[in-house]
Amino acid sequence: MTMNAYITGAYDTAIGELPGSSCMALHAEAAMGAIGDAGLQLSDIDGVLCAYSFTQPHLMLGSVFCEYLGIHPGACFAIQAGGASACIMIMQAAALVASCQCSHVLVVTGDNRLTGMSRNGAVAALSEVGHPQFERPFGISVPAAYALVAQRYMHEYGVTSEQLAAIAVEHRRHAGRHPKAHMRAPLSIEQVLASKKIADPLHMLDCCLISDGGAALVVSSRDAARDSRNKTVEILGAGQGHTHEHIVAAPSLVDYGCKASSAAAFARAGVRPSDIDVAQIYDSFTITLAVELESIGFFERGQAGAAAAAGELGLRGSLPCNTHGGLLSYGHSGAAGGMFHAVEAVRQLRGDAQERQVDDARLAFLHGDGGILSAHCSLVLGA
Amino acid sequence: MTATSNYPLPQPDAQTRAYWDGCAAGILKYQSCAHCGRVQLIPRALCEQCQSADLEWQESARLGTVLSYTTVHRAPLAVFKAMAPYVIALVDMDEGFRVMANAKAEAVPGMEIGARVRIGFAQVEGMALPIVEARQ
Numbered sequence: 202m203t204m205n206a207y208i209t210g211a212y213d214t215a216i217g218e219l220p221g222s223s224c225m226a227l228h229a230e231a232a233m234g235a236i237g238d239a240g241l242q243l244s245d246i247d248g249v250l251c252a253y254s255f256t257q258p259h260l261m262l263g264s265v266f267c268e269y270l271g272i273h274p275g276a277c278f279a280i281q282a283g284g285a286s287a288c289i290m291i292m293q294a295a296a297l298v299a300s301c302q303c304s305h306v307l308v309v310t311g312d313n314r315l316t317g318m319s320r321n322g323a324v325a326a327l328s329e330v331g332h333p334q335f336e337r338p339f340g341i342s343v344p345a346a347y348a349l350v351a352q353r354y355m356h357e358y359g360v361t362s363e364q365l366a367a368i369a370v371e372h373r374r375h376a377g378r379h380p381k382a383h384m385r386a387p388l389s390i391e392q393v394l395a396s397k398k399i400a401d402p403l404h405m406l407d408c409c410l411i412s413d414g415g416a417a418l419v420v421s422s423r424d425a426a427r428d429s430r431n432k433t434v435e436i437l438g439a440g441q442g443h444t445h446e447h448i449v450a451a452p453s454l455v456d457y458g459c460k461a462s463s464a465a466a467f468a469r470a471g472v473r474p475s476d477i478d479v480a481q482i483y484d485s486f487t488i489t490l491a492v493e494l495e496s497i498g499f500f501e502r503g504q505a506g507a508a509a510a511a512g513e514l515g516l517r518g519s520l521p522c523n524t525h526g527g528l529l530s531y532g533h534s535g536a537a538g539g540m541f542h543a544v545e546a547v548r549q550l551r552g553d554a555q556e557r558q559v560d561d562a563r564l565a566f567l568h569g570d571g572g573i574l575s576a577h578c579s580l581v582l583g584a
Numbered sequence: 585m586t587a588t589s590n591y592p593l594p595q596p597d598a599q600t601r602a603y604w605d606g607c608a609a610g611i612l613k614y615q616s617c618a619h620c621g622r623v624q625l626i627p628r629a630l631c632e633q634c635q636s637a638d639l640e641w642q643e644s645a646r647l648g649t650v651l652s653y654t655t656v657h658r659a660p661l662a663v664f665k666a667m668a669p670y671v672i673a674l675v676d677m678d679e680g681f682r683v684m685a686n687a688k689a690e691a692v693p694g695m696e697i698g699a700r701v702r703i704g705f706a707q708v709e710g711m712a713l714p715i716v717e718a719r720q
Contacts, residue, residue: 328660334594334604335626338713339672339686342660349674353652356697398657398669405658449674449684450625454652 204469206295206436208582209305209429210239210419211547213540216532217383218315219413224257225269227311227415227537232270235417240430241305246419248276248303250294252286252310252536255326256317266309276303283330283571284483285441286310287416287539288578291567292439294420304425311415312535323411330572332447344408344486346448346573348400351488353454355402357503362402364506365487366393369406369529371514372484376526378516378557383412383532407487412532416540418547434550437472437564438581440465448573456496458577459568463497466566470581474498477581478562479549480520481542483570484527493568494522497579516559524549524557539569543580550584590663591709600627602641607712612644612703614681623680646703647719648677653687653695671695673716675703687716694718 212234214227228251236243249272251263259265263279276297282289287310294306314323324342331341354360370390376382388406396406419429426433442458442465445451467473474497482497484490491505499520500508508514514522525531525545528538546565548554554562567580596604606613615624619636630637653673659665671687673695683703687695695716706715 324658324660332626333592334596334600336684337592338594338708339684340656340659340661340664340667340670341672341684342656342658344658345654345656345660345672348654348656349652349672352654353697356652398655400657400672401655447626449682 204295204436204439205299205423207421207423207426208418208434208436208547209421209426209431210235210241211544212238213416213544214311214414216381216412216414216534219313220316222313222316222413224254224312224317225266227313227413228266228309229270231311231415231417232307232309235307235309235419238431239419241419241428243272245305245428246272246307247274248294248297248306249274250290250306250308251279252290253279253281254312255323255535256313282576284485284539285569285571285576285578286536287543288567288569288580289441291418291420291436291543291580292441292578295436295439298420298422298425301422304422306420307417308420309415309417310536310540312537313413314534315411315413317413320411332449335449336447342400343573344403345400347486347488348403349448350454350492350574351402354488354492357455360491360503360506362394363390364510365407365491366390367506367510368487368490368514369393371509371512372523372527372529374515375524375557376530379525379531382526382530383410384530403486403488409485409528409533409538410530412534414532414534414537414541416537416544418540418543432551434547435583436580437583438466438468438470440469440579442577444575446572446575451573455492457492457574459493459570459579460496462577462579463568466579466581472564472581476564477520477566478564479524479546479559480522480566481546482522482566482568483539483542484523484529485570487529489570489574492574493570497568516557521559524554524559542569543567546582550582590661592661593709593711599629603627604711607705607714610705612646612714613641614644614677614679615639616642625682642679644677644679648675648683648701648703650674650695650697650699650701651676651682652697675701675716677703683714685714685716688718691716691718
């Protein structure tokens with residue numbers, strides 16, 4: 202099966218603490234980088250999709266960005282689906298090129314969340330995803346909502362904090378192989394468990410980073426992809442799953458929309474989870490990844506943490522996962538967080554991941570989750 | 585509970601006002617659908633299952649079971665920092681709806697998944713918010 206859409210360009214900026222960066226400058230750098238990577242000219246881009254920003258919030262971020270960059274595309278809009286934004290942007294870009302509405306669509310994200318606002322400011326802004334009447338009056342935060350998920354999951358499946366910590370440790374090991382990663386110093390399970398408590402059972406090192414950075418892709422039609430100088434990556438399958446927004450309204454605390462989104466993406470691509478060579482899956486918290494890995498079907502219920510502890514998510518494991526270090530250690534800059542996963546998937550499928558390279562990586566699974574495991578989008582990509 | 589003027593108090597709307605008025609009167613209300621019988625988690629204009637607008641307000645017996653809970657150490661807003669660490673619980677009420685609430689100090693030691701609890705009310709800045717109480 203084909204979706205008639207190809208990723209022809211990919212680029213990510215520096216990540217971490219970037220004094221002097223701004224939301225739009227990061228967007229522009231990522232955009233020009235991705236277009237250059239594809240071997241295209243700015244004038245080749247006829248569609249632009251943006252996401253959202255905390256440091257430069259605007260009702261029409263797509264238009265703000267096109268004005269900033271100085272382009273006048275035939276299609277332009279912004280997509281807001283939290284951590285699922287990057288994957289949903291790619292899926293939407295694929296639809297635009299497959300339907301011949303565009304030839305080359307730029308999907309671009311970036312934010313200077315670390316230097317452009319305080320860490321307190323970012324945590325406070327994120328807490329606004331809580332329901333204004335039925336959650337926020339009780340001091341809910343994003344980590345607290347995921348902690349509610351974690352507590353229930355650990356109760357149901359006997360999973361331990363050590364096993365969740367093993368996920369963070371493996372991500373740091375991956376990040377250690379990436380020269381650009383925000384956090385590269387090796388981490389132990391003991392360090393994760395000794396880190397500050399955020400919301401039981403989650404510790405600070407169970408939580409993603411807050412970083413400055415940007416990332417972009419170019420998605421092209423089958424014909425237009427021939428203009429690209431790089432090895433193209435085919436979008437083989439895509440799917441979404443949406444069950445709720447607020448955790449108080451989640452129909453289940455163990456099964457989420459990732460089940461439907463991944464099933465649709467696998468079916469469309471005609472592959473199974475066991476066929477996947479490398480996975481890049483949204484890891485806002487250690488529990489996020491554990492729940493997703495199991496709900497998607499990569500591991501049995503309650504086994505993701507134990508699998509991480511056994512090295513199965515490592516470079517030589519059964520499912521090398523988040524080989525750049527993920528949101529937990531590579532970095533997290535708002536919607537760009539999910540786009541870093543996408544850029545890493547492209548690098549793996551091109552064989553350009555250097556010392557992080559998974560041998561003979563031909564099929565990648567890419568997944569984003571927004572809200573409190575609320576909005577999900579899965580993609581299957583092929584070399 | 586310590587309150588300051590920056591507390592993110594609920595702002596009742598046309599669909600939720602009856603719920604919050606109920607809390608002020610010491611009554612925990614919930615919506616049920618007259619058409620399909622579905623009990624709503626959050627009050628709204630139509631039924632989340634069959635989309636019927638034929639909804640009825642019911643009074644809860646205020647007893648439920650803890651679905652999950654967390655102790656928050658890192659508060660998201662300055663107004664909650666003085667309260668930290670504080671408990672947030674999800675309680676599945678016997679009637680089938682779900683409540684998120686903080687816990688009274690007396691309820692914290694017995695807080696565990698599956699614990700039977702009662703929902704009471706705490707006065708915060710002139711509003712009554714649901715709060716988890718120990719059952720006895």
